Amino acid sequence: MRLVMDPLGKAADVVEAGALQPWAQVAPAHRPTDYSSLAEDRRHVASPFPCNHRLNKKVVLWVGNIASLNVDAVVNTTNESLNERNPISDGIFARAGPGLLKEIQEEVRECRTGEVRVTQGxxxxxRYVIHTVGPKYNIKYQTAAQNTLHSCYRNVLQKACELGVSSIALCVVNSVRRNFPPDEGAHIALRTVRRFLEKHGSSLETVVFAIGNADIGIYEVLLPLYFPRSPQEEQNALWQLPANVGGPDGEPIQPDRQIRIIDNPQHALEDDSGDLSSHFETSLSVGELAFSQMQGDLDQQRLLGERPPTDPLGDLLVKEMHTKERYERLLRRAKTEDLSEVSGIGCLYQSGVDRLGRPVIVFVGKWFRFSEINLDKALLYLIYLLDPLVKGDYAIAYFHTLTSSANHPSFAWLREVYNILPYKYKKNLKAFYIVHPTIWTKMMTWWFTTFMAPAIKQKVHSLPGVEYLYSTMSPEQLEIPAFITEYDMTINGLRYFQPESPT
Structure with a gap:
């Protein structure tokens, strides 16, 4: 297809980087949440990423085809043979023409995971295409995958400086096709770019995060944490940033896995033929130079044959046992206590089954008055209702319709409930639908499933209307209050449908 050209000879759909709105000029999408009352949940005393207007002017968040950007260099995420078919690569190769493919086949040929290769545009x-290969993600080798992804972004930026470019467009290098969690990848990308600009910002004037529709929501939430635009965003990041924000270059670090090089205590011995026991007793005494430095370092203690002060596996088993005992006590109470004051509210109940025969639990947010309800009995009623249902697969439909701040539970209570519920609740939950979500809901859902409940993150789905539930459950099986359907009709219109049940 021949591109339409303007009088200056440029393709009509070329996007000029200088015309994009820098992050410093983008207004927050909503009023920042005040976390001051949650002092115990604060993860940082001071901001690891303070507000920096100079850096914010260099960063751009943009949704679109990276191949259309008029920048000095664009990034292509590919495989080691540089022939992966994905939307980013397909767009770049289609626009670059056969010359790019020929250059790769004849000159570049391959690129190892975590490394970069450069071709002409x-x-x-x-002017340039910087190719990089993102890692495959496996929970057993999580640290290796994270370090490799950091290397991808770091090497891309360093290569850009070597090429002398002033503007670069970064695609999302991590891929769900390689099982890399999108939010983890975004954290690594943002903090790596932030640290690089802090140290080498003079060489780059514009860094465009060219994001697709699938990732824009994540970047909109995380970008204010690493590039806060105001003191309020910087303050909120103290709660929202993960506790581990990487090393000096944004690289992932594992504090409990770091091994410090220390002096061998035998080096201090003047007579190798003497009795070593007395010397080792001295070396092992608290306060001496060599082994006192080993306190708390599990890897070094294992290497030197010492028994760690704690048994992590044993502690985990004890914790699981205590959790199980606590849940069983609560279950016994739930079966004997009068819970009518909670059950009578009607905010939590079973409503039929979905199209796969799984029970559906309905939670009506508007009827849950967090500040007024007896929370102990609310937890007991939750256990009483769900315990017989969660022995097999089940689904939850939460209606956030017309809720107010009085209906929003605290982080502390949500975390307490989640920690009390045993593993079968998380394992057998197959879908958690949030109907009529708001910006607040999306923010809190992301926060909760990222930092408190990652086991259910992939099971949570936000739906703009009731009708979107009908693909998974028959309307006859869904019993909801009239105010929910009335509200839904006012915002979505009369677009309900009743698909035939599967044969």
Missing amino acids: HNLPA
Whole structure:
């Protein structure tokens, strides 16, 4: 297809980087939440990423085809043979023309995971294409995958400086096709870029995060944490940032896995033929130079044959046992106590089954008055209702319709409930639908499933209307208050449908 050209000879759909709105000028999408009452949940005393207007002017968050950007260099995420088919690569190769493919086949040929290769831009608006290969993600090798992804972004930025470019467009290097969690990848990308700009910002004037629709929500939430635009965003980041924000370059660090190089205590011995026992007793005494430095370092204690002060596996088993005992006590109470004051509210009940025969639990947010209800009995009623249902697969439909701040539970209470409920609750939950979500709901859902309940993160789905539930459950099986359907009709219109049940 021949591109339509303007009088200056540029393709009509070329996007000029200088015309994009820098992050410093983007207004917050909503009023920042006040976390001051949650002092115990604060993860940082001071901001690891203070507000910096100079850096914010360099950063751009943009949704679109990276191949259309008129920047000095664009990034392509690919495989080691540089022939992966994905939307980013397909767009770049289609626009660059056959010259790019020929250069790769004849000159570049391959790129190892975590490394970068450079080609000319050919027919692209960009002068260069920096190719990189993201890692495959496996929970057993999580640290390796995170370090490799950091290397991808770090090497891309360093190569850009070597090329002398002033503007670069970064795609999302991590891929769900390689099982990399999108939010973890975004954290690594943002903090790596932030640290690089802090140290080498003079060489780069513009860094565009060219994001697709699937990742824009994540970047909109996380970008204010690493590039806060105001003192309020910087303050809120103390609660929202993960406790581990990486090393000096944004690289992932594992404090309990770091091994410090220390002097061998035998080096201090003047006579190798003497009785070593007395010397080792001295070396092992508290306060001496060599082994006193080992306190709390599990890897070094294992290497030197010492028994760690604690048994992590044993502690975990004890914790699980205590959790189980506590839950069983609560279950016995739930079966004997009068819970009518909670059950009578009607905010939590079973409503039929979905199309796969799984029970559906309905939670009506508007009827849950967090500040007025007896929370102990609310927990007991939750256990009483769900315990017989969660022995098999089940789904939850939460209606956030017309809720107010009085209906929003605290982080502390949500965390307490989540920690009390045993593993079968998380394992057998197959879907958690949030109907009529708001910006607050999306923020809190992301926060909760990222930092408190990652086991259910992939099971949570936000739906703009009731009708979107009908693909998974028949309307006859869904019993909800009239105010929910009335509200839904006012915002979505009369677009309800009743698909036939599967045969």
